[in-house]
Amino acid sequence: MKRIHFSTQINATKEKIWAVLWNDETYRTWTSVFCEGSYAESKWNEGDKILFLTPSGNGMFSIIAKKIPNEYMSFEHFGNVIDGKEQPIDEETEKWTGAQENYTLKEKDGHAELSVDMDITEEHEGYFLKAFPKGLQKIKELSEN
Numbered sequence: 001m002k003r004i005h006f007s008t009q010i011n012a013t014k015e016k017i018w019a020v021l022w023n024d025e026t027y028r029t030w031t032s033v034f035c036e037g038s039y040a041e042s043k044w045n046e047g048d049k050i051l052f053l054t055p056s057g058n059g060m061f062s063i064i065a066k067k068i069p070n071e072y073m074s075f076e077h078f079g080n081v082i083d084g085k086e087q088p089i090d091e092e093t094e095k096w097t098g099a100q101e102n103y104t105l106k107e108k109d110g111h112a113e114l115s116v117d118m119d120i121t122e123e124h125e126g127y128f129l130k131a132f133p134k135g136l137q138k139i140k141e142l143s144e145n
Contacts, residue, residue: 057084
């Protein structure tokens with residue numbers, strides 16, 4: 001696995017951006033660039049399990065490894081979900097089990113900077129390098145309006 005990095009400057013408060021990132025309605029909007037209709041099931045507390053799902057009930061299960069409201073959210077990914085059921089770790093998921101996805105918000109020169117660092121397998125790198133900037137653009141639009 002390798003770590004990839006994305007960032008964008010947003011003319012909004014960290015609190016507004018945080019709400020856009022993790023409130024159900026806006027989360028569904030910005031993550032639609034990855035899969036139309038995607039959503040998350042979680043209570044959004046540190047240490048809680050989180051399911052990242054498509055409308056068909058497929059996706060992955062993770063935990064919220066660290067949460068500092070309005071500053072930092074870290075997910076640790078563990079395995080697949082198929083038809084709403086967590087799947088045992090297999091040879092394929094072992095390649096990315098333990099991968100992290102980290103969101104950091106910092107105030108900078110009167111603006112906020114959103115940074116995302118994520119561990120990625122080589123086979124998914126190209127997809128995320130194209131899709132994630134689109135997700136950041138959606139977050140920026142939602143946060144600045």
